[in-house]
Every structure is written in C-alpha cells, then in structure tokens.
Amino acid sequence: MTAGPAAEGVRIRRATAADCHSLCKIQVSAIRELGRSHYSDTEIDAWSRGIGPEHYEKPIAECCVVVAERDSQAVGFGILNTATGSIAALYVVPEFARQGIGTAILEELIREARRCGLPRIHCESSLCAEDFYISAGFEAGPRHVHRFRSGEEIGCVPVAKKLD
Ligand SMILES: CC(C)(COP(=O)(O)OP(=O)(O)OC[C@H]1O[C@@H](n2cnc3c(N)ncnc32)[C@H](O)[C@@H]1OP(=O)(O)O)[C@@H](O)C(=O)NCCC(=O)NCCS
DSSP, X not given: OBOXXXXXXXXXXEOOGGGHHHHHHHHHHHHHHHGGGTOOHHHHHHHHTTOOGGGGHHHHHHSEEEEEEETTEEEEEEEEETXXXXXXXXXXXGXXXXXXXXXXXXXXXXXXXXXTTOSEEEEEEEGGGHHHHHHTTOEEOOOEEEEOTTSOEEEEEEEEEEOO
C-alpha cells in the first residue's frame, strides 16, 4: 500500500521474517542518533543494548509489524500489539527523519487498530518521540522511569489516543 500525503513516495507493507536484520539496524541507528536529543550516552547504551535480529521474530509472527520503504529501501518500521493497542516500536532511519515517514507508519498502525476494533492506541514513548505523538493528536501522561532488565533506567512518557 502507498502512504497518504504524509510522506511522498513511501510505501508501507507488512514485515516478513526476511526483514529482521533491517529492522534491527533501523532501531539501533535511530536510538543512537535521534535519541541523543534527550538521553545521555549511558542511557542510549542501556536502550540499544541487546537488540538483535531475533528480537523481531515473535512480533512479526504475532503482531502487526509494518515497514516503510522508499525506493525499495526500508526507512522505518512500526509494531502494534493488536491485542492490547500498544505501539511496541516506531523507528525511522535518522537520515530520513522529519520527512513524514513516522507519520505514515503511525497512520497505518492506527488504521490497523481501527480494523481490529480497538477503542484506543497507546505507547510508552521515549522522551524524544513525545512531540511526534502530540503532533499526531495523542495525549501525554506524567513522565516516569522505564527500567530495563539490566536494572538501568531511562525516562519515558505514556501517550494515548482514543479512536472513533
Ligand atoms: C519519533 C520518530 C519515529 C518520528 O519519525 P519522523 O519520520 O521523523 O516523524 P515525522 O516526520 O512524521 O514528524 C511528524 C511531526 O512530528 C513532530 N516531530 C517529529 N520529530 C520531532 C522532533 N524530533 N522534535 C519535535 N517534533 C518532532 C513534528 O511536528 C513533525 O512535523 P514537522 O516535521 O512538519 O514539524 C523518529 O524521530 C524516531 O525514530 N525517533 C527515535 C526513536 C524513538 O524515540 N521512537 C519512538 C519509540 S516509542
């Protein structure tokens, strides 16, 4: 499917197991470069550590995972848990940030949530994505701390949007 006016020339498609390596590269590079606006090097290390291609196999099998492509290159992806309405991931290749690609992915996740009859879509957003979600009509709750299995912590913010 082709994305709406949000991002010119961007195609959104479902991910397959063949995308695992690309998704991993996108997520790690987005955290390492775009995360710098709000997090320290230590926090970025904590957030990006241990992310490997195998991390995406279960979501691809069980959730809605969409990939944004421009000129056949994967430039972003998003993961929606269709049982809970939770956005588990949304990442854009740093060189392609602020070109509407995140919006095109989010619009597709929202369409999928509506198709599933979900009343609400929500996310534990990074602090650097808060303005992105607000601009898409989400409401933010109080900031809090997310603790990784390693015990390391980073700040995050719950965001949610009601679906009509
Ligand atoms: C958050 C993210 C997915 C946004 O993707 P994107 O393709 O750059 O977003 P868009 O171009 O669609 O942005 C749409 C609007 O959101 C807002 N926005 C996006 N990024 C922003 C930023 N860094 N600062 C302020 N506002 C921002 C702007 O209003 C923007 O519209 P504009 O560019 O016309 O001003 C991307 O920055 C990213 O991968 N960030 C790092 C990873 C992350 O934190 N992901 C979320 C995990 S929950």
